[in-house]
Amino acid sequence: MTCARLLVLSALVLAIGCDASPLMTAGDGGGVALMDGGPPPDTDGSVPPGTDAGDVPGTDAGPPAPPGSIAMGAACNCDSECEGTSANPGLCLQGVCMTRAAGDACVTVGAADGCPTGSRCWGLMGTDGAFCWPDCATSSCAGACDSDGSCVPSDATSCDASCSAVCTGTEPPPPTGGCPPNSHPSEDGMSCYCDDGFVVSADMTACVRECTMDSECGSGLVCVDNSCRTPPCTSTSCPSGTMCAASGDCVVDIGMPPTGTPPSACRVGSMGIPDWRCTSDCGTLVSFDPRRASGYWDYPLNGETESNQYRSYIRRDVMMLVRYAAAMVACQAGSWPGNGGDLALGDMSEADGSIPGTSIGSPGHPAGTHVNGHDMDIGYFQVGTANNQLRPICPHTSGGADQYHCTGDPVNLDPWRTALFMGHMHASPNLRVIGMDGRVGPMIESALTQLCADGWVSGTACSRPSLAFEVTDMGRGWFAFHHHHLHISVSGS
Numbered sequence: 324m325t326c327a328r329l330l331v332l333s334a335l336v337l338a339i340g341c342d343a344s345p346l347m348t349a350g351d352g353g354g355v356a357l358m359d360g361g362p363p364p365d366t367d368g369s370v371p372p373g374t375d376a377g378d379v380p381g382t383d384a385g386p387p388a389p390p391g392s393i394a395m396g397a398a399c400n401c402d403s404e405c406e407g408t409s410a411n412p413g414l415c416l417q418g419v420c421m422t423r424a425a426g427d428a429c430v431t432v433g434a435a436d437g438c439p440t441g442s443r444c445w446g447l448m449g450t451d452g453a454f455c456w457p458d459c460a461t462s463s464c465a466g467a468c469d470s471d472g473s474c475v476p477s478d479a480t481s482c483d484a485s486c487s488a489v490c491t492g493t494e495p496p497p498p499t500g501g502c503p504p505n506s507h508p509s510e511d512g513m514s515c516y517c518d519d520g521f522v523v524s525a526d527m528t529a530c531v532r533e534c535t536m537d538s539e540c541g542s543g544l545v546c547v548d549n550s551c552r553t554p555p556c557t558s559t560s561c562p563s564g565t566m567c568a569a570s571g572d573c574v575v576d577i578g579m580p581p582t583g584t585p586p587s588a589c590r591v592g593s594m595g596i597p598d599w600r601c602t603s604d605c606g607t608l609v610s611f612d613p614r615r616a617s618g619y620w621d622y623p624l625n626g627e628t629e630s631n632q633y634r635s636y637i638r639r640d641v642m643m644l645v646r647y648a649a650a651m652v653a654c655q656a657g658s659w660p661g662n663g664g665d666l667a668l669g670d671m672s673e674a675d676g677s678i679p680g681t682s683i684g685s686p687g688h689p690a691g692t693h694v695n696g697h698d699m700d701i702g703y704f705q706v707g708t709a710n711n712q713l714r715p716i717c718p719h720t721s722g723g724a725d726q727y728h729c730t731g732d733p734v735n736l737d738p739w740r741t742a743l744f745m746g747h748m749h750a751s752p753n754l755r756v757i758g759m760d761g762r763v764g765p766m767i768e769s770a771l772t773q774l775c776a777d778g779w780v781s782g783t784a785c786s787r788p789s790l791a792f793e794v795t796d797m798g799r800g801w802f803a804f805h806h807h808h809l810h811i812s813v814s815g816s
């Protein structure tokens with residue numbers, strides 16, 4: 324699945340397909356069906372500013388407005404009416420002016436890269452290409468503003484399919500529709516999930532703002548972006564050993580973040596960066612190919628030889644995602660301190676999907692993991708070592724006995740490149756989790772927080788990173804055996 328906007332026009336449900344907080348849950352199993360086949364609930368009928376058809380050029384039948392005369396966010400009928408450039412051609416998407424993103428795909432879904440100022444890039448489910456959705460904060464929106472603050476089409480916008488490439492009229496909602504306002508259907512259409520910034524109401528029937536003012540939050544919490552949060556830190560409020568990051572969080576002090584600004588050329592389709600999006604045979608197990616390319620090396624280990632890397636079979640979509648994230652690090656972080664060089668890939672699955680080592684009678688991982696190409700062990704990016712191959716990056720003994728986890732600081736960890744790699748792995752909405760040692764985790768969180776604040780990474784990696792570690796052994800499987808590698812797990816059918 325791509326991470327794209329899903330428009331269900333008639334139901335006025337506008338959502339992002341990859342952001343999911345369950346509206347109703349049954350244990351940890353995810354959302355359950357909210358609507359029992361009944362009609363979608365009425366929306367409140369409010370109409371955003373600028374939708375009064377008589378006031379806006381181009382909203383009624385009649386001659387198109389002059390080429391390029393309508394600003395993004397405003398109502399339109401035809402593509403030609405919308406402002407654009409050769410890099411970002413104007414587009415009338417379901418009756419709202421916006422532009423196409425530079426290139427065929429978003430550099431980073433939900434980020435401004437490749438889009439004119441005041442807009443951010445998403446795809447649209449069911450439609451090829453990538454689009455720059457206007458920010459409601461800086462444009463007058465003829466449609467509706469969604470939970471990301473983007474201007475999206477609504478029932479109040481319409482278009483002319485004869486001169487507008489993305490204009491499907493007012494078709495009935497797809498069967499996955501029927502979710503209440505501020506929510507969106509799950510991929511299988513069986514559940515509704517609250518949009519970002521909304522939580523399930525007390526009676527479990529609607530998605531509502533968690534708060535609108537501080538007094539609605541518990542003691543010590545403040546209302547930020549309609550969510551109850553701890554107050555942002557100040558330069559003097561963080562405990563010893565931590566620092567106040569631009570995000571407002573106290574983070575482990577790991578020294579100065581990388582200087583400079585993210586190179587704009589580091590994007591899919593340039594600088595050797597391959598697209599992470601898989602379109603066919605995505606669940607097929609393949610031998611990691613090529614073995615060595617931009618930013619990574621799948622070197623022989625754990626008994627593999629150059630001619631028989633039997634532990635290096637992986638789903639095609641996971642392979643593509645790792646190649647993308649490694650190439651992004653090689654491009655963005657070329658001049659950062661640390662070893663640099665290739666990311667080193669470790670155990671995946673065997674060719675038949677079994678745990679690596681099964682064919683020699685010695686499965687190297689617990690049952691249920693590293694099967695069917697969903698998982699991969701990867702070396703940390705390092706400092707002060709010969710390369711980034713899998714090895715302990717911290718002291719890990721106590722009284723002369725190996726503890727199989729870091730017992731001291733990860734002195735050989737390059738937290739910045741490692742966090743950057745993990746951040747770019749979040750490009751895929753199918754990323755399930757990235758696990759690491761309990762002493763590595765806080766450093767990665769600190770680095771990722773700062774990289775997000777400086778624009779090196781964006782999207783889910785920043786808003787809801789899927790990182791896992793155990794500072795003490797909670798029995799979740801991350802505490803031991805991750806002092807020499809991180810573990811990625813990606814879902815997918």
Ligand SMILES: [Zn+2]
Nearest residue numbers: 698699700810
């Ligand atoms: Zn693993």
